[in-house]
Amino acid sequence: MFMNSGSMVKVLLVEDDEDDCFLTRDLLSEIPSIQYEVEWVATYESALAAIKGNRHNVVLVDFYLGKYTGLEILAVALAQGCKMPMIMLTGVGDRDVDTKAIQAGASDYLVKSQLTPQLLERSIRHSIERKQVEEALKNSEARFRALAQREALLNRLAKQIRTSLELPAILDVAVSEICTVLDVDRCQFIWYDKTQKYPNFKLACRADNSQLKSITNDVREEIAALGEIILQLDGLAESLAFCINPNSDMRQFLAVLGFPFMLMIPVRTRSGKTGMLVCERWLFSANIFSYEWDSDRVELLLAVADHMAIAIDQAELYETTRIAKEQSERLLLNVLPQVVAEQLKNRNQIIADSFEDVTVLFADIVNFTELSSKISADKMVHLLNLIFSTFDGLAEKHALEKIKTIGDAYMAVGGVPLPTKNHAEAIANMALEMQQEIKNFYQEDGQPFQIRIGINTGPAVAGVIGTKKFIYDLWGDTVNVASRMESHGEAGRIQVTAATYERLKSKYVLERRGTIVVKGKGEMITYWLNGFQGS
Missing domain, CATH: 3.40.50.2300 (Response regulator)
Incomplete structure (x- = not known):
């Protein structure tokens, strides 16, 4: 049905x-x-x-x-x-x-x-x-059981083209087998497209018998001649096969090809593509003057053409599926780190890992919430996209992992999902460059934006949550404190904890802020990250 x-x-x-x-x-x-x-x-x-x-x-x-x-x-x-x-x-x-x-x-x-x-x-x-x-093809093939040798060759051809998922390989095998099975001088497969203003014909593949090695006709000229023959064939959309005699009305075009006897069979696929299977015999072949394309050969070629159409559809379907999967994988990598995406594909269970030492960064655009009430939604989203895309580039530059954005806040981490020794330095470098990059974006009053940044170092847990819309997230006290460093910071400055300070003090300029009261933690000594030593 x-x-x-x-x-x-x-x-x-x-x-x-x-x-x-x-x-x-x-x-x-x-x-x-x-x-x-x-x-x-x-x-x-x-x-x-x-x-x-x-x-x-x-x-x-x-x-x-x-x-x-x-x-x-x-x-x-x-x-x-x-x-x-x-x-x-x-x-x-x-x-x-x-x-x-x-x-x-x-x-x-x-x-x-x-x-x-x-x-x-x-x-x-x-x-x-x-x-x-x-x-239907199986029923058609059953009619040729009396032709044992040809039937075996046809089955071999069907197996070869059905087990291949590469379209060029399918067509190469098909034309080569036809040359052997039917003992023709040349077999070729041509794609053609008559939907355009000027019909287009393209040679996909061809196979020749050894005696044709000396024939050196220009391939483009031959394909053009075959194209003219195809265009002159009446009822192309309905007919199953065309037998063409060298002495036919198409003699002028056959001359380019060496006056062969030709059998042409359209190959129509479900995707709408159309090809032409062309078999040729030359005048110098044995018994050429009495040569006929007998019904058995025509029927065999029709079956082969049906096999080819199925094989082409399968190859195109496989290629479409492959491309779709690659696109899905690229989309997955936009929300998950590569190693985590691979874990998710290879095991159907919760993904959660503990990390003994990571550095977490939180950044917030100062006064952006107030600004968002004064500009259109499109303009606000466009501006945020420009800013966060810049930050994404910095995260990639320093081999850091962007975790998420929440409103006008940005979160990134170093040392996750692959542990590294210099994660604190990488986060510090990104933070300093973020402060420089934000100066390239301006508010409605012409003043550049400012950001508050908070950084903390310590243990954390990372994993994937969700079953349909996956999110790779980070949890733990280290994360909470990093967030507090941002919210308790000052515009245009980078506040770090004592734990992060110990990792950075030998290479960076840090200024002791003193003791501040942090919600949920009490009193904490914090520092301002001002730049690189010697800069």
Whole structure:
């Protein structure tokens, strides 16, 4: 069944988590025009029993199912002759699991946290339609069982192009095998696009028999001639194959190619791309004057073209998925340190680490709250983005980790997530440069902004909180005191604790402020960080 408006799709959901089951049902219910009838099973045994019944259109399988995995269910189901497309679901994206699932025969691989109704509908639709095309191809191939040798070669070709996920490799293997299977002088694959004002033709790959090594025609001239032939073919959108004789009305174009007999078969993909599979035989080939493209060869090439279309769609789907995953990983790295992001992908549990020695910085833009009430929201956000982007650049420069921004406050840390010896110095350098950079931003009255900065050194705990919107955060008394250093500081100055002072006193200019009363801590001796020694 092809999924049209009003279609009923029967879904088998293999999921041992009831919440995930309800989430999947809700996503399916949000898909317009298509009705989904969902049967839920929660165990390995009930899943295999339901799959064996073969009464569904598609199967959604959780990768982890008790002591079993979705790959095991997939392997047993395929061994039992399952004809339903199976889509693997998992809680965390994993490139290795993705590859194993696709190579094992899964139609697709989806990450639960990234699921949307549109993504789920597209995956189900493509899986069902691709499975139907594959079944149709199997029925077509059955007609050629009498041609044992060619059938074996066709199956080998199908296996090669289906197991490759690189499109250039798929096409190279296909044209090379066709040259061998059908004993043609040349086979090539050409992409063409007639949607533009001027049709575009591009050679993707070609394979020649050894006797053609001496032919040195200009490739661009040949492709142009083939393009003219393609344009003159009537009914290109509907026809399955074209047999072209050297003495045909296209002789002027065939002359450029050496007067071959040609068989041209369009290869149409679901993504809308169109290619032309071109097989050629030359006049100097044996029996060329009585040569004909017999129906068996044409049928075999039509089957190969169908295989190629599926392989191209799979390769493009894989590439699209790969790019989407890379984009997701880049987005993840925007909110999490790389080592933490890797931990999150590789283990499905709480991530929290204790650090014995870190240095924490808090900075606050003085009077920004008052200013924000006088300017538009767009202008305020634009200004904050410029300032904090500058601070982000300083954090990256000094190999520090930005933790978060809260309103007009900025928080960064050194020594996390990878311990370092010079974290206090790195934070001090960033703080001094922040004080210089903020002078480049001006208030409504023309005066430059000022910031208060507080710094403290000590132990802390860092980890990831949240299940959908991840946040990497820092906790502990060290963090609280650093925040107090900022709030109890003065505009345009950097206040540090005695612990930080001990780390910096040999290389930086520090001024004893004296004893201040800090909320929650009582009396504390603090210092002003004024600059570098000798500067």
